[in-house]
Amino acid sequence: MSAYTDDAARRLAREAALWLALQDAGGLSAEQRDDLSRWRERSAAHEALWQKAEALRRRFNEVPAPLAAACLDRPDPQRRRLLGHALALCTLAPLGWMGYRQLPVDSWRADLRTATGERRGLTLPDGSRLQLNTASAVNLDFSSDRQQVQLVAGEIAVDSVGALLVQTPHGLLRAKGASFCVRLGERGCAVSVSRGQVDLQPVSGSGARLAAGQRALLGATGIGAAQAFDAQLPGWQQGLLLADSQPLGELLRELRRYRPGLLRWDPALERLAVTGTFQLDDTDRILALLAASLPLAVHYRTRYWVSLTPRENTA
Structure with a gap:
């Protein structure tokens, strides 16, 4: 098979x-x-x-x-x-x-969706490539006069061929021959462009254009300042989670998006620095690697109930 x-x-x-x-x-x-x-x-x-x-x-x-x-x-x-x-x-x-469990109610009616920890890629009717990250959902509207993806929940990566619209609760994105990511959050949509240009139009307020290597937050009433990022760094599209002297708390909050169940940690671990490249397909291995390289212990009450605590000094 x-x-x-x-x-x-x-x-x-x-x-x-x-x-x-x-x-x-x-x-x-x-x-x-x-x-x-x-x-x-x-x-x-x-x-x-x-x-x-x-x-x-x-x-x-x-x-x-x-x-x-x-x-x-x-x-x-x-x-x-x-x-x-x-x-x-x-x-x-x-x-x-x-x-x-983390998907909103609207996601049940979406055309495409992924579970927690699942990633999915497909080719759209116009030849564009769409990837859904963990716990994400989209609706598709491809007709003779419209090529649109509606982001309902989570995060997507798009490699567009022709003119493509991405509708979000905070506004509209227009792209043509561009590669970009859109992550839906409470305060807005985080948009990052790795190739080409993407036009952002909030629900109300002035629009803006992002070029390759730029990212910004699209809010319903405006767009945040554009910031530079390294578009060549691999990320979730390649199944990787990268950390470069990142606070452990930030890494764990990101890791929790890919892991069903409960993942908790002692606040004393928040500011430990983490550097490494981790495979998202095996979150248990990520926790084991963290325990091997940092002064912490991983406790499994069940496969879906995990706690991290400072490691006791037995010396």
Whole structure:
């Protein structure tokens, strides 16, 4: 099985688990039931996985709770396999929910979205390249007279071919043959341009143009001062997190965007300096590397509940 097939299968399983979690959390609204129906109709694989998931859930629910664990210890391989899969499915549903928990409600209706820790790239109808960072969502509007991406949540990177609009809650971006990133925040959109030029127009107020190597904050009522940055440095598009004498607190707040669950740390660790290049695909390894190079300890209450504390001096 190819890596692409593995990734597609995992993504499909996460989506099915999420629908199960929503269904078990108290039922689906009429609109959500319609969305689920459309999800099941996307392909035979979608429907087959949903049928299997529901069948496993029904079989597991038929087993009395006191007997479920005992059944796993019986020598019947078929029953053990069935209950093992059912238990895995029951575990998968809440984990799928945790992966998506940071997305706003509007993201559920978005054309494209990513879970916490997931990144996704695709080619748009006009040939432009779009990448979604962790916990992000967009709507697409590509018609004969409009090529527009609406940023609903999170962060995107765009490598535009022709004229392209990016709509955000704080204003509009216009680009043609440009590469740029847009990150949605509470105070505005952080826009950075690595190639070409991008025109920024806030909801109200005067617009401005950013050139390659510049970044600025697009607010609803204005645009912050343009600042220079090194456009050649790799970043999340390459799956990397870079730090150059960065305060540990800042690094951990960025890392928390890519990690489902709770990540907490003692305030005494905030100002420790960190330098390094870290792979975003393995956040556990990042925590291990930090513990190996800094005076801190990593405590796992569960895989999704992690705390960092100053390391005790045992010398």
